[in-house]
Amino acid sequence: xxxxxxxxxxxxxxxxxxxxxxxxxxxxxxxxxxxxxxxxxxxxxxxxxxxxxxxxxxxxxxxxxxxxxxxxxxxxxxxxxxxxxxxxxxxxxxxxxxxxxxxxxxxxxxxxxxxxxxxxxxxxxxxxxxxxxxxxxxxxxxxxxxxxxxxxxxxxxxxx
Amino acid sequence: xxxxxxxxxxxxxxxxxxxxxxxxxxxxxxxxxxxxxxxxxxxxxxxxxxxxxxxxxxxxxxxxxxxxxxxxxxxxxxxxxxxxxxxxxxxxxxxxxxxxxxxxxxxxxxxxxxxxxxxxxxxxxxxxxxxxxxxxxxxxxxxxxxxxxxxxxxxxxxxxxxxxxx
Numbered sequence: 001x002x003x004x005x006x007x008x009x010x011x012x013x014x015x016x017x018x019x020x021x022x023x024x025x026x027x028x029x030x031x032x033x034x035x036x037x038x039x040x041x042x043x044x045x046x047x048x049x050x051x052x053x054x055x056x057x058x059x060x061x062x063x064x065x066x067x068x069x070x071x072x073x074x075x076x077x078x079x080x081x082x083x084x085x086x087x088x089x090x091x092x093x094x095x096x097x098x099x100x101x102x103x104x105x106x107x108x109x110x111x112x113x114x115x116x117x118x119x120x121x122x123x124x125x126x127x128x129x130x131x132x133x134x135x136x137x138x139x140x141x142x143x144x145x146x147x148x149x150x151x152x153x154x155x156x157x158x159x160x
Numbered sequence: 161x162x163x164x165x166x167x168x169x170x171x172x173x174x175x176x177x178x179x180x181x182x183x184x185x186x187x188x189x190x191x192x193x194x195x196x197x198x199x200x201x202x203x204x205x206x207x208x209x210x211x212x213x214x215x216x217x218x219x220x221x222x223x224x225x226x227x228x229x230x231x232x233x234x235x236x237x238x239x240x241x242x243x244x245x246x247x248x249x250x251x252x253x254x255x256x257x258x259x260x261x262x263x264x265x266x267x268x269x270x271x272x273x274x275x276x277x278x279x280x281x282x283x284x285x286x287x288x289x290x291x292x293x294x295x296x297x298x299x300x301x302x303x304x305x306x307x308x309x310x311x312x313x314x315x316x317x318x319x320x321x322x323x324x325x326x
Contacts, residue, residue, distance in 0.1 A: 052182045103224070106255040107285060110224040119285070131280035131288060133258035136192075139278045141185050146281040 018156045025069075025095060026057065026148040032068035033061035034088065037075025039102040039134040046137035053137075056144050065091040070147075071124070072140075076104035077117040089124045097151070099143055100126045103133045197259045197274040200252055202296045205320075208303025210240050210296065211271030213318045214247035218263035218272055226256035227263060236314075238307040243318030250295060254280050255288040269319055 035043055046053045047061065054060070062068040065088045077085055089098065100120050103109025106129040107119040120126060127150060130143035183190050192198070203211045214231030230249035240246035263272050282288045299305050 049181055050183060051185065055182070055184070103255055103258055106288075107253075109256055110258050112225070121285070127283070129255055129282045129285060129288060131254040131257070131282070132278060133260075135280075136278050138185050138189065139280065142279040143281040145186060146283070150283065 018154075019152075022152050022154055026151050028057045028059070029069045029097070029144075030060065030062050030067065031058055031070040031072050031099075032065055032088070032092070033063045034071060035074045036077060036081065037104065039074035039105070042134045042137055042140060043072055043074045043101065046140050051137040051141065053141060053144065056141065056148070058144070065089075066093065068092055069096055071096065071098045072101050073098065073105040073120045073124075073126075074101045074134075076108065076111060077120050077123070078115055079117060082117050082123050085120065086123050097127045097147060098124050099147060100129045101140060101143065102135055103131065106131065109133060192276050192278070196276055196278075197261050197264075199254070199275060199277040199280060200257075200263070200290075200295055201273050201275045202250065202292065203271055203273055204297055204300060204303065205242075206300055206303060208299045208305060208308065209242055209315070210246060210306055211269045212247045212250065212267075213241050213243050213269055213271070214245045214250075215268065217266040217268065221262040221266035222257075223260065223262065224256045224258050226253045226258075227251070234315075236310050236312045239310050239315060240306045240308075241318075242315040242320040247292070250292045252290050252295065253288060254290055255282070255285060 035041075045051060047058075058070075065071075069092070071089060071092065073085065089096070098120070100106045104111060104116070105120050106126075108116050110133075112118070117123060128143050128147045130139055132139050135143070205211060214229055216227075216229040216231065219225075219227040219229050228249065228251040229247050231245040232248035234240060234244060234246050240248075259274060261274050264270075264274055280288070
């Protein structure tokens with residue numbers, strides 16, 4: 001990756017700071033326990049032994065936004081829930097990501113009515129949308145991997 | 161008390177020698193059910209003509225208004241599908257679609273089929289709108305890509321007497 005290619009085996013590994021930090025961020029990303037509707041069942045299923053999302057560093061769901069890096073909006077967001085969602089997002093420490101899981105969180109899907117927020121990107125910035133109603137646990141994990149791809153490409157100047 | 165601890169640890173030790181049940185997802189995948197409803201595909205006949213005739217019944221049946229169809233006329237010089245019309249624009253918003261399969265039921269030519277692909281993750285909502293480019297299946301062996309030039313009067317009917325592979 002760096003100097004060891006020119007100088008041979010020095011017993012050290014060099015890498016760009018960007019790569020190392022992004023690797024760390026992808027390797028330990030704890031999601032927030034924030035299930036809103038039926039997608040939460042599939043989100044729970046992705047934590048079970050069969051699917052085991054701790055293989056992706058998502059060791060456990062944190063019930064506190066202060067301890068979480070990723071907000072999985074799993075389910076439809078009602079207008080009453082939207083301020084709560086925003087508040088929880090604001091309480092999460094940087095760096096933080098949002099994954100809109102399922103149709104309802106992404107664009108309210110089949111529910112085109114007054115009671116629901118038509119996509120959580122009205123309220124919080126969304127990084128990855130996962131389609132499905134609800135998505136399979138594998139589809140959610142594919143969303144995690146897509147998010148990891150995005151994080152690996154993040155540049156040092158864009159860090160907040 | 162110690163017998164209970166040993167009994168409990170016996171369960172733990174027993175599980176240590178079991179096969180792990182975790183499916184290592186990106187490398188190995190659990191096969192989906194045969195009738196699983198995933199991402200749509202627009203099918204073709206064996207000669208390469210598209211099955212979709214642009215009738216927009218799928219768009220009418222869709223409970224989420226996820227489908228948009230715009231039909232255009234077929235000519236014998238520029239033939240996309242049998243019959244009078246074809247879908248010149250066919251778009252499905254994957255983030256609106258709830259994969260209920262009503263479009264599949266409504267389709268008179270069995271053009272739209274919900275297949276087994278479920279890996280749908282997007283960075284923005286615009287890229288979730290799948291057009292004909294993504295939805296249409298590749299031309300089968302022995303078929304020609306559309307638009308085809310055909311002999312006049314050879315495809316007068318929307319559902320021609322062509323045998324499908326299935």
